[in-house]
Structure formats: structure tokens, C-alpha cells
Amino acid sequence: MSAPAPAAPSTATTAPATRVLEFTDVARQFPDGTVALEGVHLTIDRGEFVTVVGPSGCGKSTLLRIASGLDAASAGTARVDAQRIGYVFQDATLLPWRSVKKNVELLAELHGMSKTATNQAALDAIELVGLRGHEKKLPRALSGGMKMRASLARSLTLDPDLFLFDEPFGALDEITRERLNDELIRLFVTKGFGALFITHSVSEAVYMSTRVLVMSGRPGHIVESFQVPFGPDRTPELRFTPEFAKLAGEVSHALREGHS
């Protein structure tokens, strides 16, 4: 690890928590009258991995868009205290004319980092997501999983305090998805950012998170919150333990309740 991370990995566990996101009574009503969110309270600290599950159309993406500043709350306050935000969209949104390396460098370029810093940050990020040797490839030559890795690496170059994920692995096959789950956990443990992760998969939610939030159908609000008791060193076997099954069952139940 050669990236000069401003926050040492240990920060997440020892130092007093730094709040990166605080939503108080946030609502979002669209001009057409659709109420996507209502009365959302949510806080995220550095070192927290918060996952939101909820029925389709309940406003999960809207929640992320408000957190990122792409959209604004129509009521309540949405405070974000992050110097840098990483946002991983559902599709990789790589620029097709740029090579992997050039794509990964894009955000650093947009933030006006120097050429050498950009280059170094890109190389480090590519190494972290396991894309070494693919730097020169164009996006069209990548598999879905590799595209997602490149997209992840692109956000990593900024060393974000807050990471937003909108169903990043939704389009991937299960094996690739589970492998990327493990790699994301590893990144989270070493970097200690705060994460807001959206998924449709209860198992993915429980496996990845320190906290799982369940949203109700429209207008979306958080109906239940589960603290996940597992430590940071999670292995795929965890998915087959009774504790995991029990928690996943509870989350699924809450999801069904909120649905009706």
C-alpha cells in the first residue's frame, strides 16, 4: 500500500467516529407529485458500512442522489461532511474511448490533481482492485466484473471519505458478485471510509454491512435497522452459519412487512 491515506486504517476502530452523513427528516417530492422519500433519518460515520434494502421504486437511488448532491431534498436537512465522495453507479459508466488506466485517471483529472499524482493514484487503485495487466484495454474488451472493478478503481483514486454504491453488482453473476463482495470488504477495512450501499440482495446486505436498513415501499422511509454483529474478517463460509441465516431471515421478514 503506497497510497498516502490521510486516515490510517485503524481510525475506523480506535479514533472517535467522524460523521460523514446526517439526514434529518429528509423528504423528496418530485415536481410531478411523486413522493419518493418521506421522513428519512440516517447517519453514517467513517468506518460504517450501511446497506439499504427495499422494494423496487421505494426511493433508494433518490436517497443516494441526495447524498451525492446530484439531487436535493425537498424537505428536511441532508448534511454531508465528506471532503471527497465516491459514487459507484449501477453500470460502470466508463468512457468507451479511454483505456482502463485513462478511465481510472478521469476523476483525479477532474479534481485537478497533478499528472504524477494522478498516475500514481491510478496505478495504486488498479492494483487494489486487481486489474494489473489490463491497463491498456478499452472498456469494450472487459467483462462485466472487470468493468465494475475499473469503475471502483476510478472512485478509489480520490480516496473518498464517503462511498455511495447503487446496486453496483446487480448485473453480475453470483460468483463474480461474491468475489467482488469480498474485495470490497477488504477495501473497506483498509481504507475505513463510510459507505452507503444499495442492493436487492438480502444476503449481500448482511454479508457486507455493519448495519442494514430496510426501507418501505413508496413513499420510502426506513422501517427497521439491524446492527450486524460480525467482525471485519468475513469469509464466504459466514453465509452458511446459523447466525447469518437468522439475521438474513429477520431482514427478509422486515422487508416483506414493509412491502405490504
Place this chain on the structure above:
Amino acid sequence: MTATLPGQTTPSEETAVTSTLESPTAEAVATGTTPAPVVRRRRGRRAMNLALPVVVFAALIGVWYAITYLVLDPGRRFLMPAPHTLITDALLDPTITEKVWPALGRSIVVTFTGLAIAIVIGMLWAIAMSQSKAVESSLYPYAVALQCIPILALVPLIGFWFGFGFPSRVIVCVMIALFPIVSNTLFGIQSVDRGHHELFTLHKASRLTRLLKLQLPAALPAIFAGFRISAGLSVVGAIVGDLFFKQGEPGLGILLSNFSSRLQGAPLFFTIVVTAALGFAVFFLFGWLSKLVVGSWYDQSRDR
């Protein structure tokens, strides 16, 4: 309308190619046959792809000969001189070629000057329109007008305003070639993926950065499609200006008009062929340039 969208022609071709390649393979897999017949059939198709154009070309030449010798009586054969006379009575006749080659040179200069100016003006015009709706609604009507005004009617006027020399020829050429560049560049810039735009918004990219790092590169395939159409049109423009002005150093247009009024059939047809060849050449030049610049990443039909 000339505003062809990028890849509008390719998908059908590509689909055809993919299906010829894929269907036999799928069959072979399904029936469990060895791949050998597939290869043979594929090779057969490829041979067909080469042979058919030759056959069509030969048929056309045949029809041409038939018209010359079977339809026209000898006294009127100058109306459609036999194909080989284009070679014997024009290409190999120095008194003709000493007129045609310099005229070709002058027309090439007009074509490329006009095209270059059209590219610069057209792209700036489109970029300006892409930056604000107000600018777009103020300027787009004039781009459309350019397409709708009968330029042929304006050509003599342009001659009176700007003289009958090189500048007027270039102006006609620019007017004819401009629209596809304007409309394709604008279309390309406006079709940038929303997700990409949001990425740039999220990271607070300036207008200029967005234009240079996102909009223009993304629009390149459409822009090149526009260039290709305009390249053909600029040849037409160069000939039309010449044809009307009938003054100054003769380009291909003046030659066409001269040969035609003197009923010199073979030289006339030869000059037509040369003119068409020039159009072909610039069209394919831009097709090749487009492949070179965006071919590595842009292949709409194959990616989806």
C-alpha cells in the same frame, strides 16, 4: 435528408455479417456436426461477397454496351459512347487529358478548402448551439434554412457579390457542405449518455472540461458520419459553382459544360467518371479517417 445518424447504415450490414457467421455455428453445435462444413460454407459466402459486386459491375457495363450499340443508331452514339471509348478517345488522348487533369486539380483544391471551412464553421456552430437552449433555438433555424434554400438560385448572385473566382466557388461549396456537419455534431453532443453527464456533474467539471473530455469525444462517431456526407457534398459544391460561373480557371464543372455543349461524348463521360471518382475518393478518405480515429472503440452494432 442528409443528416444520417452514426452507424445508421452499418447495423444492417453488421447484422447480416453476424448472422452469416453465427447461424451455421449454432446449427453445427445443435446438430453436433463437425465444424468443417461451416468453414466451407463461410468461405463460400466470402467468395460470394467478392463475386457479386464484380457480376453487378459487369452487368451494368453490359447494359451500357447494349444501349450504345443496340438502341442508339450510329449517328447518335455520342449520347452514350461505348465504355471503351472513354479510354481510347479521352484517357489516351493528350488534348483531352491536358484539360482534365489540371481541372481536376483545381476542383480538388476548391473541394478541400470548402470542406475545411465547412468543418470549422459547422463544428463551432454546433458547439455554440449545444451550450444553451437559447442559442440553439436562435441559430438552428438558419442551419435548416441553409438546407432548404435553393442554393442553385443563389449561385449566380454569389458570383455577382464575390466575383467569379476561387472565393465564390469555395463559398458555394461551404454552403452546400455545411448542414450535415452542423446537425451531426449537434446530434452527437446531445446524445451523450446521461450517466456520463452525471459523473461529470458530480465532480464539478467546468463547461469546457465537459466539452473537451466528454461531449466532443463522445460525439466523434456522429461528427465523422457528418464529415463523410459533407465530403461528398463538397465535391458537388465545387462542380456546381464552376458549372454556373463558367469563368476563371476551368475546374471540372466548366469542362463538363464545355464538352457537353460541343457534343463531345467520350470526353464528357470520361469527365463525369473522373468527377464521380473524386467524390468516391473523398467519401472513402473520411470513412477511413473515421475508422482510424474512432474505430477502436466505436462499433455500435457489435456492442449492442
